[in-house]
Amino acid sequence: MFSQACKYAIRAVLYLAVHASKGKKLGVKEIAAALDVPKYFLAKILQQLSRNNLISSAKGPSGGFYLSEKNVEASLKDVVECMDGPDVFNACILGLPVCSSENPCPLHIQAFAYREGLHYQLKHQAIGDLAKRIEREEQKI
């Protein structure tokens, strides 16, 4: 479903949402260690997210990554689309050129339900709210 880069991106954003803030920025090294993820690869991913204004960063000593108030209001859908492109949630599961309920492939019904369920949650839940649930329910990232 998601590329490796996208998985790391989601986890990193959620980790930032839970553990960082404007006052407490986190460096790549810390995040990579916490998530057990390749450091330099994660650096690239954070760069890309930062360029697209999905996370915030500061250079220099006491610099690092965090989520601004604006960032916290975005959704994971934005993160996913930033990493894997805009078609992740529209593509036919069999790779056929178009996915449509009018002219469905044999797996469309189930695949569409799955995809839309996920899509809906990712789209309509703010990263900040998701982070609160993670803390409340002590979920792993």
Added chain:
Amino acid sequence: MFSQACKYAIRAVLYLAVHASKGKKLGVKEIAAALDVPKYFLAKILQQLSRNNLISSAKGPSGGFYLSEKNVEASLKDVVECMDGPDVFNACILGLPVCSSENPCPLHIQAFAYREGLHYQLKHQAIGDLAKRIEREEQKI
């Protein structure tokens, strides 16, 4: 979700279910042309499916691929697992080492429901039955 090879495999198997039989075998070339899929790559995939007894084949003139009565009773789940390995339907969507409802990741609930829906359909529907539906509803492959 599925690798390219797996997508081609599913489509090829369904195409065989609809268009081939013991009496009317199809060659790689025909299938590749019908599905608009790279010929040599498809050949490899059909080989692998054949080795794992998910499809049947005959060499020589008037040879080709088809589904035996046994093959038709199998499910697409077997095809998928043959191509992408046994963990496709058990892996955490975020790539965490285990997926479990007891200790879920933040996306588990939606991801699990979706995945299981698909898994269930692929597992409990025989390829032959699926093929009948495809013909009845004139679905694209």
Added chain:
DNA sequence: AGATAAAAGGACTTTTTTATCCTTTATACA
């Protein structure tokens, strides 16, 4: 101003996936 720390950016390497080609084996049929 100088030293230091951390992200940003560019270039590169490795691994995996996708795709192609060539040789061998089996089989049908004349």
Added chain:
DNA sequence: TGTATAAAGGATAAAAAAGTCCTTTTATCT
């Protein structure tokens, strides 16, 4: 028995994804 046909298998090539390293830029603090 010989020829043609098609899958099986092995080896390789090309492309994409994952991962690493080095240099530059920006900021902090003394």
